[in-house]
Amino acid sequence: MEEKELEDKELLRLLMEQPSKGIEAAMEAYGGAAKKICCAYLPGCAREDLEETISDCFVALWQNAGKFEKERGISLRSYFYGIVRRTAMNRRRRLSEEGKYDSLVEEDTSSLPGSFLTEEVVENKLLAEMVRDMIGHMPPPDDEIFRLRYLSQYSEKEIAAQLKMTVKAIERRIARGRKKLKKQFMESGLL
Amino acid sequence: MKKEIEEKIVNGMREREEDLLSGSLEEAEKIRIFNRTMAKIDILKEEQMYGNKKRRNVVPKKTFAAVLSSFLVVGLAACAVTYHYSEGFRAYFNQTDEKVEVKGEVVLSEETYEGVTVQVKEIIGDAYGCYIDYLIKNEGKTKLSPLQAGEVQVEGLADSLTILDPVLVGEEGDTAEYIVGIRTSESIQNKECRLILSNPGAYDAADNFVTAAAHDFSFDLLLGYEDSSTEIEVGQEISIYGGKAVLEKISISPLSVTVFLKETEKFTQYASDLKDGEPVNDELIVRFTDGSIRDSYRVAQDYDIFHDTTVISMGFHRIVSMEEIENITFAGVTIPIHENVSKEEEFSYQSNEMGIIVNMQKALFDLVTPSEPEEEAGEMFMDFQGEKDGVSMKLFTVYRTEGFFTAEEMKKKEPKRIYLEGSEDYTYSLRIWEPENEEEGQAFLEIQETYLAKLKERIRLTAYSKGKVSGSARVAAEVLKVRKEPSFYADTVALLPKEEAVELLETDGEYYKISFQDEETGYVLKQYLLVNGDKAALQ
Numbered sequence: 001m002e003e004k005e006l007e008d009k010e011l012l013r014l015l016m017e018q019p020s021k022g023i024e025a026a027m028e029a030y031g032g033a034a035k036k037i038c039c040a041y042l043p044g045c046a047r048e049d050l051e052e053t054i055s056d057c058f059v060a061l062w063q064n065a066g067k068f069e070k071e072r073g074i075s076l077r078s079y080f081y082g083i084v085r086r087t088a089m090n091r092r093r094r095l096s097e098e099g100k101y102d103s104l105v106e107e108d109t110s111s112l113p114g115s116f117l118t119e120e121v122v123e124n125k126l127l128a129e130m131v132r133d134m135i136g137h138m139p140p141p142d143d144e145i146f147r148l149r150y151l152s153q154y155s156e157k158e159i160a161a162q163l164k165m166t167v168k169a170i171e172r173r174i175a176r177g178r179k180k181l182k183k184q185f186m187e188s189g190l191l
Numbered sequence: 192m193k194k195e196i197e198e199k200i201v202n203g204m205r206e207r208e209e210d211l212l213s214g215s216l217e218e219a220e221k222i223r224i225f226n227r228t229m230a231k232i233d234i235l236k237e238e239q240m241y242g243n244k245k246r247r248n249v250v251p252k253k254t255f256a257a258v259l260s261s262f263l264v265v266g267l268a269a270c271a272v273t274y275h276y277s278e279g280f281r282a283y284f285n286q287t288d289e290k291v292e293v294k295g296e297v298v299l300s301e302e303t304y305e306g307v308t309v310q311v312k313e314i315i316g317d318a319y320g321c322y323i324d325y326l327i328k329n330e331g332k333t334k335l336s337p338l339q340a341g342e343v344q345v346e347g348l349a350d351s352l353t354i355l356d357p358v359l360v361g362e363e364g365d366t367a368e369y370i371v372g373i374r375t376s377e378s379i380q381n382k383e384c385r386l387i388l389s390n391p392g393a394y395d396a397a398d399n400f401v402t403a404a405a406h407d408f409s410f411d412l413l414l415g416y417e418d419s420s421t422e423i424e425v426g427q428e429i430s431i432y433g434g435k436a437v438l439e440k441i442s443i444s445p446l447s448v449t450v451f452l453k454e455t456e457k458f459t460q461y462a463s464d465l466k467d468g469e470p471v472n473d474e475l476i477v478r479f480t481d482g483s484i485r486d487s488y489r490v491a492q493d494y495d496i497f498h499d500t501t502v503i504s505m506g507f508h509r510i511v512s513m514e515e516i517e518n519i520t521f522a523g524v525t526i527p528i529h530e531n532v533s534k535e536e537e538f539s540y541q542s543n544e545m546g547i548i549v550n551m552q553k554a555l556f557d558l559v560t561p562s563e564p565e566e567e568a569g570e571m572f573m574d575f576q577g578e579k580d581g582v583s584m585k586l587f588t589v590y591r592t593e594g595f596f597t598a599e600e601m602k603k604k605e606p607k608r609i610y611l612e613g614s615e616d617y618t619y620s621l622r623i624w625e626p627e628n629e630e631e632g633q634a635f636l637e638i639q640e641t642y643l644a645k646l647k648e649r650i651r652l653t654a655y656s657k658g659k660v661s662g663s664a665r666v667a668a669e670v671l672k673v674r675k676e677p678s679f680y681a682d683t684v685a686l687l688p689k690e691e692a693v694e695l696l697e698t699d700g701e702y703y704k705i706s707f708q709d710e711e712t713g714y715v716l717k718q719y720l721l722v723n724g725d726k727a728a729l730q
Binding site for chain 1: 193196197199200201202203204215216220221223224225227228229231232235236402405432458473487488496498500595597668671672678716719
């Protein structure tokens with residue numbers, strides 16, 4: 001985790017101080033993922049449009065590098081995936097408004113590369129990535145509380161007893177964490 | 192909405208851990224995208240520079256940035272009752288006493304960044320916690336006001352501590368004053384700590400947090416106090432956490448109470464190791480001579496408590512002298528402090544529908560008539576009408592709002608209400624009404640001052656009501672445990688699969704009693720059922 005945070009920091013520094021190097025590094029790290037996500041939301045769209053969308057994602061990353069705060073409680077990667085998803089959805093909306101993008105094209109996936117993932121799969125992947133990432137970033141014992149609550153399905157009372165904290169404390173931490181997750185879901189358009 | 196988020200969390204956690212999103216771009220593709228990206232960035236950079244120049248002309252740059260490198264020595268409350276403290280603390284601790292002298296303006300330290308100034312004004316505290324009074328000033332750079340810190344961190348104290356949500360205690364023009372509390376299980380005497388207030392900002396109309404100055408405002412503080420706490424040796428054996436311990440002593444300061452245990456028979460690590468029906472037994476209750484109670488299991492609003500296994504510290508959220516404490520109970524052991532003080536007899540109104548008990552002194556009880564609970568726009572409320580000297584006025588109202596809100600959120604929603612407590616299902620608040628005319632004022636002024644000012648502490652929530660319900664629901668969890676009793680200690684009688692239909696029989700705290708598959712019955716946690724007709728189920 002620490003190593004990843006260092007990587008994030010280094011990448012952010014590059015993006016801010018030497019954008020061209022930063023973008024290159026970001027594309028190296030996240031390029032493949034950005035393409036897969038964009039493909040899932042824009043199946044069968046023109047190469048030109050696809051690449052335009054991907055470049056928009058990296059521009060947005062550069063623009064938000066200064067704003068990306070470590071207390072978001074999320075890794076840069078997950079944060080970026082959120083950006084990509086939103087960017088791709090916006091592009092799809094715009095293209096279909098312009099009549100350039102027919103939703104029927106979605107049916108024709110034969111021309112797409114073998115690594116193509118459907119929107120649903122990508123959606124679930126993004127969600128999983130984001131949830132795991134954010135819970136991983138929670139300070140103890142919040143991470144444990146979330147695992148007990150949502151993975152093991154313990155009640156607040158049970159968790160309180162296990163962790164020797166009051167029920168109130170558990171409720172509060174869950175409410176806080178949920179709020180953070182909600183914000184992230186909303187920003188990524190998953191909610 | 193809550194259910195939807197929870198569903199997403201559960202689904203997200205269940206998804207298999209493999210990264211389908213890995214892979215890379217083809218070389219040619221990469222070059223094309225890179226060129227496009229950089230072209231756009233160059234255009235934006237130009238715009239940004241132009242924009243910056245323009246802005247610089249409008250707002251002259253402030254030059255009084257204060258960089259702090261040395262530590263400040265801060266005196267904490269020695270004997271808080273006669274201690275002089277700021278107006279902010281007075282508001283925070285609900286201290287209405289006239290005898291308390293308010294200290295003049297003190298600024299311990301300040302830092303300015305991009306037109307936002309953060310000042311640390313004053314700190315009071317005791318061995319296991321402190322409260323820091325700070326201001327955030329927005330020099331009119333943006334229209335956002337009042338600003339609040341995006342995040343509050345404290346470094347250098349204990350590994351683990353509770354940082355309370357900052358509470359807004361004052362607001363004037365572009366300046367907001369907050370108190371943030373810290374509670375730990377290790378003594379903070381002579382500890383150097385760093386308070387970091389990050390990225391102050393405010394919520395805009397669309398409820399997005401907008402940062403006004405992306406910066407960590409940090410303050411190095413050296414904490415020291417003169418000990419004024421009273422220690423009471425107890426030495427009694429108690430059963431706790433599934434083991435045994437000696438309740439060694441209780442330490443009481445004007446701000447908090449701390450209990451110290453010595454483990455004599457190993458505590459269980461997990462609740463599941465507790466025997467049937469065996470309680471955790473770590474409830475800490477302080478009873479005050481004025482009839483109010485502070486209970487660690489129901490610490491409303493502030494959550495000013497820290498648990499270690501052998502040290503438990505709870506803030507009073509008021510400033511008290513020993514004379515004001517009647518007794519302290521921990522793990523069922525009651526230690527009398529000032530029990531012989533003649534106590535005013537207490538009367539109470541209880542509403543099972545609302546789940547509240549309102550305790551009142553006789554003088555207040557005699558002139559109050561409660562209304563039946565009414566419902567309006569997702570809220571249930573009860574008005575308490577007062578009648579005195581032929582004048583009738585609405586004295587106070589207790590509200591139960593659906594959903595969980597923090598004190599801060601409630602303040603935004605209903606600024607005139609006093610926050611009582613929020614749980615997963617409901618948030619309780621209280622409104623004390625001001626007299627509307629002279630007549631009302633004359634009749635009720637004394638009542639207002641004597642009884643209503645501290646009414647908040649007299650309202651108990653019976654929280655989860657129990658009763659018959661009807662309706663059907665389906666299982667929302669992947670697998671749902673059905674228990675014999677409405678308790679996690681109870682045996683599991685069945686496991687129900689997702690989407691299984693059940694009938695609701697009773698509500699009991701966090702649980703529903705249900706019947707399922709050929710009239711079998713048992714208890715399940717409410718949050719894992721989607722009740723038919725429920726909003727969440729319709730979505």
